[in-house]
Amino acid sequence: MKSQNAPALQELAQDFREALRHSVYLVRRLDADGELSTAQLSTLKMLLDDGVRVGEIAKNLGVRVPSATEQIIKLERAGLARREADPDDSRAVRVVLTPEGRDAIESANRRRNAVMAGILESLTDDDRRALAAALPVIEKINSTIQN
Amino acid sequence: MKSQNAPALQELAQDFREALRHSVYLVRRLDADGELSTAQLSTLKMLLDDGVRVGEIAKNLGVRVPSATEQIIKLERAGLARREADPDDSRAVRVVLTPEGRDAIESANRRRNAVMAGILESLTDDDRRALAAALPVIEKINSTIQN
DNA sequence: CGCTTGATATTAGGTTACCTAACTATTAGG
DNA sequence: CCTAATAGTTAGGTAACCTAATATCAAGCG
Numbered sequence: 001m002k003s004q005n006a007p008a009l010q011e012l013a014q015d016f017r018e019a020l021r022h023s024v025y026l027v028r029r030l031d032a033d034g035e036l037s038t039a040q041l042s043t044l045k046m047l048l049d050d051g052v053r054v055g056e057i058a059k060n061l062g063v064r065v066p067s068a069t070e071q072i073i074k075l076e077r078a079g080l081a082r083r084e085a086d087p088d089d090s091r092a093v094r095v096v097l098t099p100e101g102r103d104a105i106e107s108a109n110r111r112r113n114a115v116m117a118g119i120l121e122s123l124t125d126d127d128r129r130a131l132a133a134a135l136p137v138i139e140k141i142n143s144t145i146q147n
Numbered sequence: 148m149k150s151q152n153a154p155a156l157q158e159l160a161q162d163f164r165e166a167l168r169h170s171v172y173l174v175r176r177l178d179a180d181g182e183l184s185t186a187q188l189s190t191l192k193m194l195l196d197d198g199v200r201v202g203e204i205a206k207n208l209g210v211r212v213p214s215a216t217e218q219i220i221k222l223e224r225a226g227l228a229r230r231e232a233d234p235d236d237s238r239a240v241r242v243v244l245t246p247e248g249r250d251a252i253e254s255a256n257r258r259r260n261a262v263m264a265g266i267l268e269s270l271t272d273d274d275r276r277a278l279a280a281a282l283p284v285i286e287k288i289n290s291t292i293q294n
Numbered sequence: 295c296g297c298t299t300g301a302t303a304t305t306a307g308g309t310t311a312c313c314t315a316a317c318t319a320t321t322a323g324g
Numbered sequence: 325c326c327t328a329a330t331a332g333t334t335a336g337g338t339a340a341c342c343t344a345a346t347a348t349c350a351a352g353c354g
Binding site for chain 2: 010012015017022030113114116120128133135137138142
């Protein structure tokens, strides 16, 4: 079994990487609607559990702390997030969503989900089932970024 | 059935977009090994069918022509690709891989596939099966970028 | 208590990869 | 033949990442 799995693993790795690499461009296109950039939406979504520290945002996104800071400053200037002092640790900063930020997530998602739904609509039921079954797996793989 | 599918479609679109957005960061990490950037590997791979025009590369990647030109110039300077005059249309340019370019694809893929295979190894057989089943679907979705 | 070590975040400066607009060269159609 | 469309490049700008350096604060230890 091992000797049968080993080559399949390599091939799966190759094909999956290829698919993800292509998806990078798809995401860019989907997000190029002038609402929120991919990076800003990703950063905003981190704030849905209230009061997140900058370092955590960076870790969860898989970027360095200065990159997270930069995004947060942009979100703050746009009125979508706010930085507050951490009561427990005055080195730290707690980033919170503003109501406008919450709305912005909603709005960007609505529009982009509609576009994606339009694409998914052209698939077969089997295709959609296969996709749905793989999503938890993909998220499991994505979560390895945090280490 | 339609009325049952409609909400599921929205939810699937949302979840899939979320997964892909996260994957953007995973791909960035995987490709941050100093070999070839994501953009350069993607551009190089376009050249595997020999003699591709700049406009086609751009279209297939989902970027504008000047962005493709920029990548091609970098690849050319690195000795990985070459631009040749199109015999049929002297406005056009045919981009071809050099042997070094072919090697570079090989080498970048080998290393990164190994990392990805390591991640996939920690999954269950069912997970890998689900992932494999979804890959053609994802590529089908990705291919909508060209329009 | 005071000092050093480590952690948290920001600032500064640089790179990559995209974009639009403007330009050059060539083809094709009326 | 001349105008309109097409292919590509150049110029200039922006977004999002990075590393290195800095300022602040926390925590442990002599």
